[in-house]
Amino acid sequence: MLPERKFIERIRRMSAGIGNPALLRGIGDDCAIARPAAGQELLVTTDLSIEGVHFRREWHPPRSVGHRCLARGLSDIAAMGGQPVACFLSLGIPGSLPQPWAEGFMRGLLALAGQFKVPLAGGDTSSSDKIIADIVVLGQAPSGSAVLRNGARPGDIIFVTGELGGSAAALKGLYAGKKLPAAARHRHFFPVPRLDIGRWLRQRKIPSAMIDLSDGLSVDLAHICRESNVVAVIDATAVPVARGASLELAMHGGEDYELLFTAAKKTKLPTRIMGISITPIGEIQAASSRRRGIQIRDETGRIWPLQLAGWEHFRKN
């Protein structure tokens, strides 16, 4: 690795081409300075990526690790219907890490940053035993308009963008030592945060609640149910399962980075937005002392309580 100072100067040069009008001052002072556009509120999210937990050097190319690191943060901004303003990266890397790995990581991260006009505005670096990358993304949305998790109401329809389970299916393949088809690899290695769709939906005031699918449909929908104090009933046959995945992976697999949202029953929605499918997968019902969390309606019409089985990092150790 380059010495810390040189590496920081290298990052500063690599990221110099990306700007955003809401960022007044980026790398180079004690703090970055941002000012949301008039009438906008600021959104903030942080996501930690750790070698051996969120990625493996033997499976994930460095560009993918950098891309996925930022995609996680951008996906949170998408879930509020926001627009990204800037990102910050805290990076811990082993002294023995080959320089090309660190370069590849930064290239992957900055390629995605360039695509969505998200300047790298600061961060921190340190040595560490394993690679760790904490990404902070600032975004903005018109005051009072950001879409929260707590607005789902009984009678609302539950929608998802795209197909689910593809990333988990690819991960399963990597675990089993399989060579993956290019499309499956790409879906897992370079997920696209649904920023444009999130904003499209928010501008039309369509979602009553929204979240991104990072931990898995079962876990993330449970967040909406808990924050909105409602119950969800999912139609097993309606869930859009990605090619190569199963209903099990679509329900519980993480890292699809699609959007999950609820909308009033009368809402007219196209079947595709910007080329991505929009699929109704169930409905919101009132919570009661007998009915909590998520239920699933199978192909015979019977309704079962869903067992939670999403990704909880602590549990895996």
Next chain:
Amino acid sequence: MLPERKFIERIRRMSAGIGNPALLRGIGDDCAIARPAAGQELLVTTDLSIEGVHFRREWHPPRSVGHRCLARGLSDIAAMGGQPVACFLSLGIPGSLPQPWAEGFMRGLLALAGQFKVPLAGGDTSSSDKIIADIVVLGQAPSGSAVLRNGARPGDIIFVTGELGGSAAALKGLYAGKKLPAAARHRHFFPVPRLDIGRWLRQRKIPSAMIDLSDGLSVDLAHICRESNVVAVIDATAVPVARGASLELAMHGGEDYELLFTAAKKTKLPTRIMGISITPIGEIQAASSRRRGIQIRDETGRIWPLQLAGWEHFRKN
């Protein structure tokens, strides 16, 4: 350790009592939502703390690690003359970590957060081999008023708050296995970010440039010199050396979290602000092809170029 979900709920409860009017929504959604007060800009800083690099479990009590983690971020806000708005914590912890350690860490962090009214507004958690804590602090300052590193001008006087080298002296004692006096322990374990002094100085438009002393006087003053394109001459006999420290530690030791600032020669400054000493330690001069960086004037009046020897984490590995 508690399972991840329970730990997050525990943190959410522990931090519930702290509020800030600029924070509209904290923990519990995809993003936090903030709105700087009218006429204010937003400041953002991130700082990574890693077990074995920034602290050791056998030396640092958990409350100290939590306190120091947040103090690093608050000190960056102080160096801009800003006011903190909220903090975010990304925490990686080993599955084997005793629950009381994690609780102690959070108590130390939240005690300091409560003192400066900085609500914990979000973050992320993961398992990891070593303890890692990335802190993000949001702050605010009136538009255009934040104090930068690039405003030092030839003729300006260089000032520091407090005494220097005390934290490094305590660290040296810990390395040597010494039992430290209570005052020395406290200085290293529970440094106080100079938020009030930073704001006092900024409100009176006193500093032409400012930075916090996290990496050591020699390294941090070099940042001001580089960003301002000037040279600094330090009077060796003027540097306020903390009790138990040496000039060497005062020049190159890190983590004092005092403020270093420059001000026009004609500026009238009290010798103490809010009980903390304010000491002139040298002056800014014009850079030239022959003179760069920092020079030191010894007790005989001779001027020497200073060797940089501050803390660079990569170099230590």
